Amino acid sequence: MHNIKILNKFLKDELSATESYQQALDKLRDDAGLGQSEDLIPICDDHVQAVFSLQGLINRLGGTPVENSGAWGTWAKMILGGANMLGKKSVLRALHEGEKNGAKDFEEALQDTELSSDVRALIETKLLPDQQEHIRILEQLLDTAA
Template sequence: MTATFDQCIDISNSLLRGELSAVETYTQALGKFHREPERSILESIRQDHMDSVGRLRAHIDDMGVQPDENSGVWGQFAKAVEGFAKVFGETTALMALEAGELSGIDDYLVSLDDPEVMDEIKDEIREVLMPRLEAHLSSLRKLRAR
């Protein structure tokens, strides 16, 4: 494998870990939200992140390597959201979820600018992954404004 290919794998696995962390984060946050429409919206966002995990894993598989299986350091964010939700309530949890979505957007933007990331992955980011995060952010902001 070339250094370029290795870098693409590393970046893709980093994005995957971020999505795995998002799934963990929403799973934790759902423990706090019991009313509608909050619960349904958060479940839908979690499902989107689960789908994104599958998409990124498929790209990494296509590169012939084993995708990362856990969120690693990103998982700490999930634990922080759980703590915020328990101590400070729903508004703070929604703000933390927004911060997570913004972080994901930033990660995808950096990946789009990286010449080592394969075009197929960039297309997936532009066409599916980024628009989802932007929609999530909008939904979370609307929930918080209620």
């Protein structure tokens, strides 16, 4: 039960990330002056894959995956919506902050002694490395953003 609760929290976060990246991609595509939306597509795809991985593991553990991002997703949409009005750099900063929070959550979960080996493996081999790579990509984009 403990592992399913943690996995569903991560699933909510990944659903929120997927929604946030889709919103950012839509904004960047709509605003020809922002460009670089193609740099965010692989990150969005990683979050979609994380959703599938988490849903699969929750099902294998006998749990029921959450179906939406809940309050966190609503908050993330508001923040990103505000950033969208301020331009590309604000969008990238909001996404970067979300990625950093996600990485911190994964790192904290790895300190949990009750975490099962399959949950730990998913975090160590897929979720956390992807998150760290997203942070690096967004930092590069922020460095080159006007």
